[in-house]
Protein backbone atom coordinates (compact mmCIF):
# COMPACT_ATOMS: atom_id res chain seq x y z
CA UNK A 1 0.00 0.00 0.00
CA UNK A 2 1.24 3.46 -0.74
CA UNK A 3 1.03 6.48 1.55
CA UNK A 4 -1.75 7.78 -0.69
CA UNK A 5 -3.92 4.66 -0.84
CA UNK A 6 -7.55 5.21 0.01
CA UNK A 7 -8.99 3.08 2.82
CA UNK A 8 -12.47 1.51 2.70
CA UNK A 9 -13.84 0.90 6.20
CA UNK A 10 -17.04 -1.02 6.88
CA UNK A 11 -19.06 -0.14 9.98
CA UNK A 12 -17.53 3.34 10.02
CA UNK A 13 -20.55 5.19 11.42
CA UNK A 14 -19.57 4.61 15.06
CA UNK A 15 -17.33 2.65 17.43
CA UNK A 16 -14.18 0.92 16.27
CA UNK A 17 -14.83 1.66 12.57
CA UNK A 18 -15.35 5.40 13.14
CA UNK A 19 -12.12 5.43 15.17
CA UNK A 20 -10.23 3.71 12.34
CA UNK A 21 -11.64 6.41 10.03
CA UNK A 22 -10.31 9.11 12.35
CA UNK A 23 -6.84 7.55 12.57
CA UNK A 24 -6.45 6.82 8.84
CA UNK A 25 -7.67 10.34 7.98
CA UNK A 26 -5.06 11.80 10.34
CA UNK A 27 -2.44 9.69 8.51
CA UNK A 28 -3.54 11.46 5.30
CA UNK A 29 -5.51 8.65 3.65
CA UNK A 30 -8.65 9.32 1.66
CA UNK A 31 -11.56 7.23 2.89
CA UNK A 32 -14.62 5.35 1.71
CA UNK A 33 -16.96 4.88 4.67
CA UNK A 34 -19.58 2.12 4.64
CA UNK A 35 -22.51 1.49 7.01
CA UNK A 36 -26.32 1.66 6.99
CA UNK A 37 -26.85 4.96 8.79
CA UNK A 38 -26.16 7.66 6.20
CA UNK A 39 -26.52 10.64 8.52
CA UNK A 40 -24.08 9.21 11.06
CA UNK A 41 -21.62 8.43 8.27
CA UNK A 42 -22.04 11.97 6.96
CA UNK A 43 -21.33 13.48 10.37
CA UNK A 44 -18.13 11.40 10.75
CA UNK A 45 -17.11 12.44 7.23
CA UNK A 46 -17.94 16.13 7.70
CA UNK A 47 -15.84 16.34 10.87
CA UNK A 48 -12.88 14.49 9.39
CA UNK A 49 -12.93 16.44 6.12
CA UNK A 50 -12.81 19.67 8.13
CA UNK A 51 -10.12 18.46 10.53
CA UNK A 52 -7.83 16.62 8.09
CA UNK A 53 -8.64 17.80 4.56
CA UNK A 54 -8.78 14.27 3.13
CA UNK A 55 -11.39 13.22 0.58
CA UNK A 56 -14.14 11.06 2.05
CA UNK A 57 -16.86 9.19 0.16
CA UNK A 58 -19.92 7.69 1.79
CA UNK A 59 -21.25 4.36 0.60
CA UNK A 60 -24.48 3.51 2.40
CA UNK A 61 -25.02 -0.24 2.47
CA UNK A 62 -26.61 -2.94 4.58
CA UNK A 63 -24.00 -5.67 4.26
CA UNK A 64 -26.59 -8.37 4.97
CA UNK A 65 -28.46 -7.33 1.80
CA UNK A 66 -26.96 -9.19 -1.19
CA UNK A 67 -27.53 -6.30 -3.63
CA UNK A 68 -26.10 -3.64 -1.33
CA UNK A 69 -23.15 -5.88 -0.49
CA UNK A 70 -22.56 -6.39 -4.22
CA UNK A 71 -22.34 -2.62 -4.70
CA UNK A 72 -19.50 -2.48 -2.15
CA UNK A 73 -17.79 -5.39 -3.90
CA UNK A 74 -17.95 -3.53 -7.21
CA UNK A 75 -16.44 -0.45 -5.57
CA UNK A 76 -13.56 -2.56 -4.22
CA UNK A 77 -13.00 -4.18 -7.61
CA UNK A 78 -13.12 -1.00 -9.67
CA UNK A 79 -11.79 1.84 -7.52
CA UNK A 80 -8.04 1.48 -7.95
CA UNK A 81 -7.35 4.17 -5.36
CA UNK A 82 -8.49 1.81 -2.60
CA UNK A 83 -5.46 -0.04 -1.26
CA UNK A 84 -6.69 -0.94 2.22
CA UNK A 85 -9.90 -2.71 3.25
CA UNK A 86 -10.92 -2.67 6.91
CA UNK A 87 -13.60 -5.35 7.48
CA UNK A 88 -14.93 -3.97 10.75
CA UNK A 89 -18.75 -3.98 10.53
CA UNK A 90 -20.14 -6.57 12.86
CA UNK A 91 -22.80 -7.22 15.40
CA UNK A 92 -24.13 -9.65 17.93
CA UNK A 93 -27.50 -11.10 18.89
CA UNK A 94 -28.65 -11.11 22.49
CA UNK A 95 -29.37 -14.29 24.40
CA UNK A 96 -27.95 -17.80 24.43
CA UNK A 97 -28.05 -19.99 21.30
CA UNK A 98 -31.38 -21.68 22.07
CA UNK A 99 -33.01 -18.27 22.68
CA UNK A 100 -31.82 -16.74 19.40
CA UNK A 101 -34.13 -16.65 16.38
CA UNK A 102 -32.83 -18.76 13.49
CA UNK A 103 -33.27 -15.80 11.12
CA UNK A 104 -31.20 -13.57 13.42
CA UNK A 105 -28.48 -16.24 13.52
CA UNK A 106 -28.41 -16.31 9.71
CA UNK A 107 -28.18 -12.50 9.56
CA UNK A 108 -25.34 -12.48 12.07
CA UNK A 109 -23.39 -14.94 9.96
CA UNK A 110 -24.15 -12.87 6.83
CA UNK A 111 -22.72 -9.73 8.42
CA UNK A 112 -19.86 -11.07 10.54
CA UNK A 113 -18.62 -13.83 8.25
CA UNK A 114 -20.08 -13.82 4.71
CA UNK A 115 -19.55 -10.10 4.11
CA UNK A 116 -15.95 -10.31 5.36
CA UNK A 117 -15.16 -13.18 2.99
CA UNK A 118 -16.96 -11.60 0.02
CA UNK A 119 -15.37 -8.18 0.42
CA UNK A 120 -11.93 -9.76 0.86
CA UNK A 121 -12.58 -11.82 -2.25
CA UNK A 122 -13.60 -8.70 -4.17
CA UNK A 123 -10.39 -6.77 -3.46
CA UNK A 124 -7.72 -9.47 -3.08
CA UNK A 125 -7.09 -10.23 -6.80
CA UNK A 126 -6.57 -6.53 -7.55
CA UNK A 127 -4.20 -6.07 -4.60
CA UNK A 128 -2.21 -9.18 -5.61
CA UNK A 129 -1.95 -7.88 -9.17
CA UNK A 130 -0.62 -4.58 -7.77
CA UNK A 131 1.71 -6.44 -5.39
CA UNK A 132 0.69 -4.24 -2.47
CA UNK A 133 -2.17 -3.33 -0.17
CA UNK A 134 -3.72 -4.54 3.06
CA UNK A 135 -6.82 -6.24 4.45
CA UNK A 136 -7.61 -5.68 8.13
CA UNK A 137 -10.25 -7.97 9.63
CA UNK A 138 -11.78 -7.29 13.04
CA UNK A 139 -12.20 -10.62 14.80
CA UNK A 140 -12.52 -11.02 18.60
CA UNK A 141 -10.97 -12.94 21.46
CA UNK A 142 -14.39 -14.61 21.67
CA UNK A 143 -13.35 -16.44 18.50
CA UNK A 144 -10.83 -18.47 20.49
CA UNK A 145 -13.09 -18.85 23.55
CA UNK A 146 -16.04 -21.25 23.10
CA UNK A 147 -16.22 -21.14 26.90
CA UNK A 148 -17.63 -17.58 26.79
CA UNK A 149 -21.14 -18.69 25.79
CA UNK A 150 -21.47 -16.68 22.57
CA UNK A 151 -21.71 -19.60 20.17
CA UNK A 152 -22.55 -18.02 16.82
CA UNK A 153 -20.82 -14.70 17.43
CA UNK A 154 -17.68 -16.57 18.49
CA UNK A 155 -17.94 -18.93 15.53
CA UNK A 156 -18.08 -15.99 13.12
CA UNK A 157 -15.05 -14.44 14.80
CA UNK A 158 -13.16 -17.75 14.63
CA UNK A 159 -14.03 -17.74 10.90
CA UNK A 160 -12.61 -14.23 10.54
CA UNK A 161 -9.40 -15.10 12.41
CA UNK A 162 -8.92 -18.30 10.38
CA UNK A 163 -9.66 -16.56 7.07
CA UNK A 164 -7.19 -13.80 7.95
CA UNK A 165 -4.41 -16.18 8.93
CA UNK A 166 -4.96 -18.32 5.84
CA UNK A 167 -5.03 -15.24 3.58
CA UNK A 168 -1.88 -13.99 5.27
CA UNK A 169 -0.13 -17.22 4.23
CA UNK A 170 -1.52 -16.98 0.67
CA UNK A 171 -1.33 -13.25 -0.04
CA UNK A 172 1.59 -12.22 2.16
CA UNK A 173 4.25 -13.57 -0.22
CA UNK A 174 2.54 -11.59 -3.01
CA UNK A 175 2.96 -8.30 -1.19
CA UNK A 176 -0.49 -8.03 0.40
CA UNK A 177 -0.58 -7.66 4.18
CA UNK A 178 -3.48 -9.30 6.05
CA UNK A 179 -4.12 -8.57 9.72
CA UNK A 180 -6.59 -10.12 12.15
CA UNK A 181 -7.36 -7.90 15.14
CA UNK A 182 -8.79 -9.61 18.22
CA UNK A 183 -10.24 -7.07 20.66
CA UNK A 184 -11.71 -8.06 24.00
CA UNK A 185 -14.48 -5.93 25.60
CA UNK A 186 -14.23 -2.44 24.16
CA UNK A 187 -16.49 0.50 25.02
CA UNK A 188 -18.82 0.86 22.00
CA UNK A 189 -22.52 0.61 21.22
CA UNK A 190 -22.27 -3.08 20.35
CA UNK A 191 -22.99 -3.92 23.99
CA UNK A 192 -26.21 -1.86 24.01
CA UNK A 193 -27.41 -3.65 20.87
CA UNK A 194 -26.75 -7.02 22.56
CA UNK A 195 -28.65 -5.92 25.67
CA UNK A 196 -25.56 -5.90 27.91
CA UNK A 197 -24.65 -3.04 30.24
CA UNK A 198 -20.95 -2.52 29.44
CA UNK A 199 -20.38 -1.25 32.98
CA UNK A 200 -21.22 -4.68 34.38
CA UNK A 201 -18.23 -6.18 32.57
CA UNK A 202 -14.86 -6.40 34.29
CA UNK A 203 -12.27 -4.31 32.49
CA UNK A 204 -13.32 -2.52 29.32
CA UNK A 205 -10.88 -0.99 26.86
CA UNK A 206 -11.52 2.50 25.48
CA UNK A 207 -12.03 2.42 21.72
CA UNK A 208 -9.17 4.86 20.99
CA UNK A 209 -6.72 2.72 22.95
CA UNK A 210 -7.89 -0.40 21.08
CA UNK A 211 -7.51 1.10 17.61
CA UNK A 212 -4.18 2.80 18.38
CA UNK A 213 -2.80 -0.55 19.61
CA UNK A 214 -4.19 -2.33 16.54
CA UNK A 215 -2.47 0.22 14.31
CA UNK A 216 0.86 -0.39 16.05
CA UNK A 217 0.37 -4.06 15.12
CA UNK A 218 -0.57 -2.93 11.58
CA UNK A 219 2.61 -0.87 11.23
CA UNK A 220 4.64 -3.86 12.46
CA UNK A 221 2.85 -6.06 9.89
CA UNK A 222 1.69 -8.51 12.56
CA UNK A 223 -0.61 -11.21 11.13
CA UNK A 224 -2.55 -11.33 14.40
CA UNK A 225 -2.88 -8.44 16.84
CA UNK A 226 -4.46 -8.97 20.27
CA UNK A 227 -4.33 -5.63 22.12
CA UNK A 228 -5.56 -7.01 25.47
CA UNK A 229 -3.11 -9.97 25.54
CA UNK A 230 -0.31 -8.92 27.89
CA UNK A 231 1.83 -12.05 27.45
CA UNK A 232 2.51 -12.31 23.70
CA UNK A 233 4.40 -15.56 24.23
CA UNK A 234 1.11 -17.27 25.10
CA UNK A 235 -0.17 -16.70 21.57
CA UNK A 236 3.13 -17.87 20.08
CA UNK A 237 3.02 -21.04 22.21
CA UNK A 238 -0.62 -21.65 21.16
CA UNK A 239 0.36 -21.36 17.48
CA UNK A 240 3.39 -23.60 17.99
CA UNK A 241 1.22 -26.30 19.65
CA UNK A 242 -1.29 -26.15 16.80
CA UNK A 243 1.43 -26.30 14.14
CA UNK A 244 3.10 -29.24 15.91
CA UNK A 245 -0.05 -31.33 15.19
CA UNK A 246 -0.11 -30.62 11.45
CA UNK A 247 2.53 -33.09 10.15
CA UNK A 248 0.86 -35.87 12.17
CA UNK A 249 -2.47 -35.54 10.28
CA UNK A 250 -1.13 -37.42 7.22
CA UNK A 251 -2.07 -40.97 8.29
CA UNK A 252 -3.50 -43.93 6.37
CA UNK A 253 -4.95 -45.53 9.52
CA UNK A 254 -6.94 -44.07 12.43
CA UNK A 255 -5.08 -43.54 15.68
CA UNK A 256 -4.55 -46.61 17.84
CA UNK A 257 -7.33 -45.56 20.29
CA UNK A 258 -9.97 -45.73 17.49
CA UNK A 259 -9.02 -49.18 16.17
CA UNK A 260 -11.28 -51.06 18.55
CA UNK A 261 -14.48 -50.08 20.35
CA UNK A 262 -14.64 -49.82 24.11
Ligand SMILES: NC(=O)c1ccc[n+]([C@@H]2O[C@H](COP(=O)([O-])OP(=O)(O)OC[C@H]3O[C@@H](n4cnc5c(N)ncnc54)[C@H](OP(=O)(O)O)[C@@H]3O)[C@@H](O)[C@H]2O)c1
Pocket residue numbers: 010011012013014015016017034035036037038040061062063064088089090091111138139140141182183184185186187188189190191193
Ligand atom coordinates in the same frame (compact mmCIF):
# COMPACT_ATOMS: atom_id res chain seq x y z
N1 LIG B 1 -16.83 -3.56 21.17
C1 LIG B 1 -16.33 -4.73 21.54
O1 LIG B 1 -16.28 -5.09 22.74
C2 LIG B 1 -15.78 -5.65 20.49
C3 LIG B 1 -14.95 -6.73 20.91
C4 LIG B 1 -14.44 -7.59 19.97
C5 LIG B 1 -14.72 -7.41 18.63
N2 LIG B 1 -15.54 -6.37 18.23
C6 LIG B 1 -15.83 -6.24 16.80
O2 LIG B 1 -15.50 -4.95 16.37
C7 LIG B 1 -16.29 -4.60 15.22
C8 LIG B 1 -16.89 -3.22 15.42
O3 LIG B 1 -17.74 -3.28 16.53
P1 LIG B 1 -18.07 -2.05 17.48
O4 LIG B 1 -17.83 -2.50 18.85
O5 LIG B 1 -17.41 -0.82 16.96
O6 LIG B 1 -19.65 -2.02 17.27
P2 LIG B 1 -20.68 -0.81 17.03
O7 LIG B 1 -20.25 0.38 17.83
O8 LIG B 1 -22.01 -1.41 17.26
O9 LIG B 1 -20.48 -0.49 15.49
C9 LIG B 1 -20.83 -1.44 14.51
C10 LIG B 1 -20.69 -0.80 13.14
O10 LIG B 1 -21.11 -1.75 12.15
C11 LIG B 1 -22.15 -1.15 11.37
N3 LIG B 1 -23.11 -2.16 10.95
C12 LIG B 1 -23.89 -2.91 11.77
N4 LIG B 1 -24.70 -3.68 11.03
C13 LIG B 1 -24.42 -3.40 9.74
C14 LIG B 1 -24.93 -3.87 8.51
N5 LIG B 1 -25.92 -4.79 8.45
N6 LIG B 1 -24.43 -3.37 7.36
C15 LIG B 1 -23.45 -2.45 7.39
N7 LIG B 1 -22.91 -1.97 8.53
C16 LIG B 1 -23.41 -2.44 9.69
C17 LIG B 1 -22.78 -0.09 12.27
O11 LIG B 1 -23.33 0.98 11.50
P3 LIG B 1 -24.86 1.14 11.06
O12 LIG B 1 -25.70 0.80 12.25
O13 LIG B 1 -24.91 2.57 10.63
O14 LIG B 1 -25.03 0.21 9.91
C18 LIG B 1 -21.55 0.43 12.99
O15 LIG B 1 -20.87 1.38 12.20
C19 LIG B 1 -17.33 -5.71 15.08
O16 LIG B 1 -16.93 -6.61 14.10
C20 LIG B 1 -17.30 -6.39 16.45
O17 LIG B 1 -17.71 -7.72 16.41
C21 LIG B 1 -16.06 -5.50 19.14
